[in-house]
Amino acid sequence: MSSSADVNVPTSRSVPVYKRRRRRTYGAIAVVVVVVIALIVWAVTQGSSGSATLPSFTISVGQGTVASPDSIIESQPSLAKIIPARLHYVPFDAGVTAIAEMKSGSVQAISGVGNPPATAAIGTNIGVTVVMGWGFDDDQLLVPKSVTSPSQLVGKSIGVLVGSSEDYELLGYLALEHLTGKVKVVTFASEPAAGAAALSHAIDAAYVYGGPAADLIAKGDHSLVNAEQIAKLGIPGLDVIAVATSVINSDPTLVQDYVCAEVQGSRDMTGPRAARYLAETAKVQGVPGNGSQIVTATGGYPFIPVSQQLYWLGSTLHDPASRIVKAYQQTATFLVSQGRLTSVPSAAQIAAHVDITFIKKALSGGCPS
Numbered sequence: 173m174s175s176s177a178d179v180n181v182p183t184s185r186s187v188p189v190y191k192r193r194r195r196r197t198y199g200a201i202a203v204v205v206v207v208v209i210a211l212i213v214w215a216v217t218q219g220s221s222g223s224a225t226l227p228s229f230t231i232s233v234g235q236g237t238v239a240s241p242d243s244i245i246e247s248q249p250s251l252a253k254i255i256p257a258r259l260h261y262v263p264f265d266a267g268v269t270a271i272a273e274m275k276s277g278s279v280q281a282i283s284g285v286g287n288p289p290a291t292a293a294i295g296t297n298i299g300v301t302v303v304m305g306w307g308f309d310d311d312q313l314l315v316p317k318s319v320t321s322p323s324q325l326v327g328k329s330i331g332v333l334v335g336s337s338e339d340y341e342l343l344g345y346l347a348l349e350h351l352t353g354k355v356k357v358v359t360f361a362s363e364p365a366a367g368a369a370a371l372s373h374a375i376d377a378a379y380v381y382g383g384p385a386a387d388l389i390a391k392g393d394h395s396l397v398n399a400e401q402i403a404k405l406g407i408p409g410l411d412v413i414a415v416a417t418s419v420i421n422s423d424p425t426l427v428q429d430y431v432c433a434e435v436q437g438s439r440d441m442t443g444p445r446a447a448r449y450l451a452e453t454a455k456v457q458g459v460p461g462n463g464s465q466i467v468t469a470t471g472g473y474p475f476i477p478v479s480q481q482l483y484w485l486g487s488t489l490h491d492p493a494s495r496i497v498k499a500y501q502q503t504a505t506f507l508v509s510q511g512r513l514t515s516v517p518s519a520a521q522i523a524a525h526v527d528i529t530f531i532k533k534a535l536s537g538g539c540p541s
Contacts, residue, residue: 227423229257229430231281232270235458236382237469240306241437242283243453251436254540255429261456268292268335274300280419281430284411286337287503288512294525295504295513299417302496302526303431305476305484306411309399310381311338311363313345314370314388319377319396322349328376331366334359337409340506341399342379344407400474408499410476410484420527431530432539438478441470481531489528492519496526 233242245251246261262279264270267289273279275298284306293300319325325346332342339359346352358375360366367384369375371391378388381399389395399409413434420427440449450470451463459466476484486494497519504516533539 227257227426228260229255229281229419229426230260230262230279231283232264232273232279232285233261233283234265235263237457237459237465238310238473239441239450239453239457239466239470240283241434241441243456244437244440244449245433246456247452248437248440248449251433251440255426255433257426257430263458271298271300274298274414274416277416280416282414285414286411287340287409287499288335288337288507290412290414291500291503291517291522292507292512294500294522295507295515295517300414300525301417301420302412302485303415303420303427303528304413304434304531305481305496306413307473307475308403309337309341309409309411310473311341311379312381312385312395312398313342313377313379314385314393315377315396316393322351322396325349325351325377325396326354329356329358331358331360331369331375331378331380333363333366333380334361335510335512337411338363338379338399340503341402341407341409343506344502345397345402345405348405348407407502408484408495410496410499412496417525424530428530428533428538429540432534435478435531435534435539438475441475442477446471478535481535482528485526485528485531486523487528490520490523490526491528492523494523494526497522 231242233240233246242261245255246259252259262273264273264282267282267285270279270282270285271289271293274282275293282300286309290300290302313330315325315328319328330342332339339357342357343352346355346357358366358369360369363380363382363384366375366378367380367387370378370380370384370388370393377393377396378384380388403409413431415427415430440446443449447467450467454461454463454466457466484495485491486496491497500522501516501519504513504522507513508516
């Protein structure tokens with residue numbers, strides 16, 4: 173006989189077939205939705221992590237009324253995007269400071285560093301490598317109208333930026349003219365200061381460029397010789413593009429694409445649409461207006477053309493006989509005389525810091541289209 177508990181247990185009922193089918197359908201839809209959401213999340217995170225893995229590449233650049241291949245790159249996003257990195261630009265006023273920032277790791281490239289900072293870095297074993305020529309200094313030795321030949325500089329005083337490429341160039345020029353010790357070279361902390369001293373007649377002449385040069389020319393002074401002419405006499409002050417050696421070793425593809433962009437920027441600066449490209453650099457150069465100042469100033473600047481890169485850097489890798497190696501050895505002698513280096517590096521030591529691999533490949537058509 174069954175108990176009351178047995179009587180109260182409800183009889184089990186089966187779920188209708190149509191409801192079971194509906195539940196299965198809903199379950200399948202839920203699974204699909206979850207999978208789709210998972211795929212979307214994966215795609216988003218992969219895309220964001222992909223951009224996050226791009227290396228940071230900080231370039232130290234000059235500002236002012238003279239543009240550069242780097243300011244062309246910075247103002248042209250389509251050109252900048254061929255460099256596989258997150259680009260950052262920081263202005264520099266002194267090559268020594270830019271080299272110190274490269275040594276610390278905060279800067280990976282310097283656009284337009286001159287002889288003394290680059291040579292001092294090589295002489296003190298800082299990891300810097302020259303990958304491309306940039307230009308010559310634009311300085312002029314501005315003298316009174318009465319001075320028409322180097323021999324007339326005897327007994328006169330000339331102002332120059334202390335410890336700079338200009339300092340090296342002026343002393344080298346005076347040596348070539350057999351005027352060492354016969355001319356008083358007065359060093360200043362800035363070129364405007366040297367120019368102001370010449371304007372006030374505190375000194376007789378000045379080796380300057382830009383605004384100070386324009387002021388002296390307006391006063392009636394004239395150019396006896398300029399940096400490009402001094403370079404051709406065998407005392408070249410070469411501004412170059414230098415990259416941290418550690419980046420060359422760790423990411424040569426990045427360096428190659430950077431040099432390719434530099435080459436294209438150089439061509440844009442001198443091509444048929446140069447005025448347009450140069451005007452568009454006004455904002456990144458920190459110059460107000462429509463860029464007309466930059467178009468004028470850059471048009472006459474002595475940049476090293478693409479066709480002359482290997483002439484200065486050498487036709488073979490780490491060439492100890494290249495013109496830039498000779499220039500840096502001359503500069504090292506100048507730095508030793510100033511107490512900024514203890515010895516002159518050998519040609520082989522200097523040549524190890526000049527790598528033509530990237531510019532050579534760029535010139536032979538090995539760049540992204």
